Amino acid sequence: MSFQEFRLFLKEYTLSFFPQKPLTPTEKIFKLGSLRRNPYWRFYFAVRRWIGLGRSFIHHSIFYSLPSLVWKYTFGQWVYVKHGLNGYKIEYNNLKFLHDHSRELRIPVPRPYFSLVFLHHLWPYHGEYLFMSRLHGQDLHQLWLNLSHSNKYKIVSQLRSYMLNLRSMKAPPETMIGSFHGGPVGCYRLLDSDVVGPFLDEPHFNRHLRGPLASSSLSSAVLNSHQKRHDLCATHNDLFPRNILVDADLNVTGLVDWKSSGWFPAHWEYCMCRNWAYDEVDKDWKKWIHEFLDSWAEEEIADHDLLRAYPNQMVYWSTRLNIDSKDGYELYYHTRD
Numbered sequence: 304m305s306f307q308e309f310r311l312f313l314k315e316y317t318l319s320f321f322p323q324k325p326l327t328p329t330e331k332i333f334k335l336g337s338l339r340r341n342p343y344w345r346f347y348f349a350v351r352r353w354i355g356l357g358r359s360f361i362h363h364s365i366f367y368s369l370p371s372l373v374w375k376y377t378f379g380q381w382v383y384v385k386h387g388l389n390g391y392k393i394e395y396n397n398l399k400f401l402h403d404h405s406r407e408l409r410i411p412v413p414r415p416y417f418s419l420v421f422l423h424h425l426w427p428y429h430g431e432y433l434f435m436s437r438l439h440g441q442d443l444h445q446l447w448l449n450l451s452h453s454n455k456y457k458i459v460s461q462l463r464s465y466m467l468n469l470r471s472m473k474a475p476p477e478t479m480i481g482s483f484h485g486g487p488v489g490c491y492r493l494l495d496s497d498v499v500g501p502f503l504d505e506p507h508f509n510r511h512l513r514g515p516l517a518s519s520s521l522s523s524a525v526l527n528s529h530q531k532r533h534d535l536c537a538t539h540n541d542l543f544p545r546n547i548l549v550d551a552d553l554n555v556t557g558l559v560d561w562k563s564s565g566w567f568p569a570h571w572e573y574c575m576c577r578n579w580a581y582d583e584v585d586k587d588w589k590k591w592i593h594e595f596l597d598s599w600a601e602e603e604i605a606d607h608d609l610l611r612a613y614p615n616q617m618v619y620w621s622t623r624l625n626i627d628s629k630d631g632y633e634l635y636y637h638t639r640d
Contacts, residue, residue, distance in 0.1 A: 383413065383437040390489030390498055391433040392418050393482050394562040398435060400483040401561065404472065410465045411548075411557045413438055438557030440548030447544045447584050454553055455591060461555045462547075463595035466572075474535035474566040480508045482565040483537070490540060490563040492579050495617045496637050503624065505532055505568055510632045511622035516612055528605035533568035540564050542576055544584055570599035574606040 374384075385391055395418035402414055413435040420431050443458070450458075481501025482488050493499045493511065502508040509529040513521065539546075540563035548557035576592045579585075610616055625633035 379437070381437055382416065383435055385433040385435070386430055388430045390562045391431040392420070393486060393489055393498065394418075394560075395433050395435075396484045396486070397482055397561040397564045408468050408472070410468060411438065411555065412561065413557065413559060438548055438559065440550050440556035443544035443547040443549050444584050446549070448587060450553075456594070457553055458547075458549065458555060459591050459594040462542075465555070465558065466542075466595050469539065470536045470569070470572075472537040474537075478535055478566050479503055480505065480535065480565070480567055488540070488563050488565050492575060493618055494621060494637065495619055499621055502622075507622065507624070507632065508568065510630065511618075511620075512606075512609055514613070514618060514620050514622075515634060516609070520612065522605070522608040524601055524605040525608055528602045531602075533570055535566045536569050538564060538567040538572045540567060540572065540575060542572060543581075544588055569597075570602040572596055573599045574603050577603050578607050578610055 385394070395415045398413060398415040401408060401410065401412050405412075416434040416436070418431065418433045447455070479485055479501040480503075485501055487498040487500040489498045499511075502511060506529075513525070513529070518526075539558065539561065541560055542558075546558060546560040547555060548559065550556050573592060573596045576596065577589050580589055620634045620636045622632050622634055624631060
């Protein structure tokens with residue numbers, strides 16, 4: 304028996320025990336057009352790849368790049384659009400509230416036009432939309448670390464005036480802690496994966512902050528701070544350089560991103576600015592907080608201790624009233640997608 308006959312016998316013997324599935328058209332092309340027998344198989348797959356790239360380019364141009372380009376040089380010069388999965392209806396209501404009180408506040412905030420929800424599997428930009436006026440200026444986050452001490456002081460001096468106006472607005476009686484319209488807020492400090500609130504009162508709010516932490520594990524600063532009661536006042540709740548616009552002369556031209564805003568205890572803005580830092584810009588920014596906000600030393604320490612005690616330094620629970628529980632509240636947990 305020759306070597307070729309032996310190979311044929313071995314192949315038939317093997318297939319009798321391990322029958323193969325029928326080849327797909329692509330596999331047949333691979334088999335029949337191997338490099339040794341037919342060098343043109345590379346051309347076939349190169350054409351297929353370029354056709355796929357062409358389709359991706361056309362889809363991206365039609366559904367992504369072209370609309371953005373047209374918008375940028377037409378209505379986009381005056382109208383700014385925010386898009387996301389949730390929270391922008393909240394921001395619309397907050398901006399509407401601020402604009403209704405613009406005479407007394409005198410804060411440069413966008414004028415809200417309208418918001419809508421568009422959910423359709425054929426449109427890649429499904430979700431919530433917020434249409435508002437465009438405020439011109441540069442993101443302070445990009446400039447902050449390169450500014451001199453005097454220029455930084457110029458900016459925070461303007462913020463002091465704006466914050467005095469904002470925080471002079473006190474909440475009406477029986478107001479819940481939440482957005483200006485009594486609803487939830489989108490705040491990653493209070494809940495990492497969804498909107499949260501409103502909270503009935505400050506004890507409810509503090510219970511949410513303590514979450515699953517046992518009382519025996521809490522620091523004295525937390526225990527003392529959570530026994531206090533603070534007035535509710537208008538709060539931005541995300542006052543960092545990324546949400547501040549300035550012009551070439553470092554005049555503040557806008558405060559943006561009001562999705563987290565609403566009625567909060569008086570100390571909360573200060574604690575957020577001091578403890579909720581993302582990067583080097585935020586870390587340097589918190590050195591200047593006392594220039595435009597009142598200091599709340601014990602509350603800041605308490606909030607810092609709570610953040611460090613959270614698992615992964617995240618809040619993934621909500622808090623609701625439950626008269627059958629030991630302290631009158633019940634936690635329920637959110638799962639992240």
